Amino acid sequence: MTGAPLRLAVAAMGTRFELALAAGRGDLLAAGEAALEEIERLHGRFSRFAPDSLLSHINRTAWRSPVRLDRETFELFTDALDVRVRSEGAFDITVAPAMAGAGFADSAVRAGDGRLDAGGVRLDAAAWTIACAGPHVALDLGGIAKGHALDCAARTLRAAGVTSALLHGGTSTSVAIGAPDGAAGWGIAIGDAPGAPVVMLRDAALSVSDAGSQRTATDDGHIMDPRTGAAVRRSGRASVTGPSARLADAWSTALAVLGRLPDGFPQGFSARLLPGPESTPHSSAGAA
């Protein structure tokens, strides 16, 4: 394929997903639409605002009896709980009651006592089920679902023969398949300020989280620290690059909260912490 990439887009998960398909065999439009449909399917499964989503079903019933999952969804929850442990609690999918209490009144999750209880989530690897310790446990996949959707969409594109494409969800998380013709990778600027650092992405994912992003309805509009339930009182940006968009998504969120690289940061991923005006000096790290 020569000329401009084929661009497709869909609104999902509270943002806009866009695909730019540059090369591949077969029907690129059909491949792109299949990828968009996959994103929409996952939106339907993991939206905490939709009463008929799988996530809402889990939040309603998993405390009464385990909910059966497919392998991919089971692995999503497994990764999420693993990131919580490795990030020392800076990423936590049990934030839903606290977020509902913080003002997301349209959530299908009832505002409970705000208690987080990641320890109250039980995964059974033999049965691919998820159970919750009690009705106070409620899950929110907001920090990982977008990356997961991009991973699944990229897999759909590759299966359909696409060899060069860039996908992003709300511009904060991107996946690159191959590279544009003649280029080393897809160039992604981290931020829109002049001189912003550029990452060349090829067959990898990048996610950027900003501690000052509008993640809650708190007055200061900062991201919530799951360990305290309070807003992160620091500006700064974290970017994570690696083979998995969902892990990059979760880890960029965690690092934006932590403001540092924990010992549990996974092999095969690299991170860059960019300072805000009043933050600690930035650091960048890569792991072989």
Added chain:
Amino acid sequence: MTTPSSNRRTFIRQTAGALAGLSLVPDAWEALPALQGPAVKAGLVGLGRQGRAIIAELQKIEQVEIAAVCDVAAPRLKSAAGLVRGAAAFDNHRALLDTRADVTAIVVATPTHLHRQIVEDCLAAGRHVYCEAPIAASVEDCEAIATAAAGAGTVAQAGFQGRSNPTYRRAQPLVETELRQLVSMYAQYHRKTSWRFPGATPDAERAANWRLDPEVSIGLAGELGAQQFDVAHWFRGGRYPVRAQGRGGIRLHRDGRTVADSIDLDLIWEDGVALRYQGTLASSYAGQHELFVGGQGTIRLAWSHGWLFKEADAPTQGWEVYATRQQAFGAEGIVLVADATRLAAQGALQSGIGLPHPSLYYALVDFVRSVTEGAPVRCSMQEGARATIVGILANRAIVTGEPVTVPAFG
């Protein structure tokens, strides 16, 4: 009083109007009595998009073990191993029937034109069958399936989901009690998509795009419209239209296809009341919904949501006094949700609240209830055959450009 949030992706559209709207979601959280019967082992034939959606909903039903999956395409069969833990895999349905006598309920979700043989074989093998809608791609096949089901002695359900949808079941009696004189009906399916699907090989791609093959496709009217036509049949007390007329064309997807990507269709009943149907793959505006317009009110249904808009001069029936109001379509309406007071006290009576499960789930629950508890079949194969035949004939009207008479069903 709640109002729709402006920053949510929602099908609620602001239109001019001065009618009070009552939401028809019967219960926001659990809209069904619990299943009481024994466990059942189910098999699924057809692992495409709909098959995978069926798996996701069956997994929620505790009484159901998906014990077997079947597809002729090896890649789909392989990926099914990641969808259901422990299900046996078959590349043909006969092997499943011959070796797994314990799999007593079969869900058929192959391409429409391949349903007949599979359904007939499953019924002949003494299995309960749920067949996705539309049930076949020809009048002859529809009649054959209905005949096979009538003589089978097992549960045979057609997958027309409206009849199982709690919101629609709530709305159905209101046509007579609230609308009174039915004036007109409208239905639409709007989704911007090419209807093209990728395949790993040219053969696989051809097989995946059967909907665009005029030799086997029953077009937008048959593949999609039939689900909505059936709601009208049901709401009209089992009366079917006598004539179909309309037009179609390629409005957006000019890729050499001949199956129309946009259609405008009228289904006309003997009493002159008509259903105006618009289906398009060129626009997503206002999605999929139905309107039943009456002299005393209008019912608007959108699968997970429903509202009754009463005319200002309509008599009050009493029940609506206890419903909670909601802004919908530019007018103040009344939310009709079971246990609304409790939900409102919990802060759980949200704007745009809908059913807790997709429509497909309720249809499958009804099937399981029929199999395990002997409950009446929600949509029989005979009803499914009739609904499908209406869709087939409607497509014929679109393709030929000539009105088509719908024969009376015996």
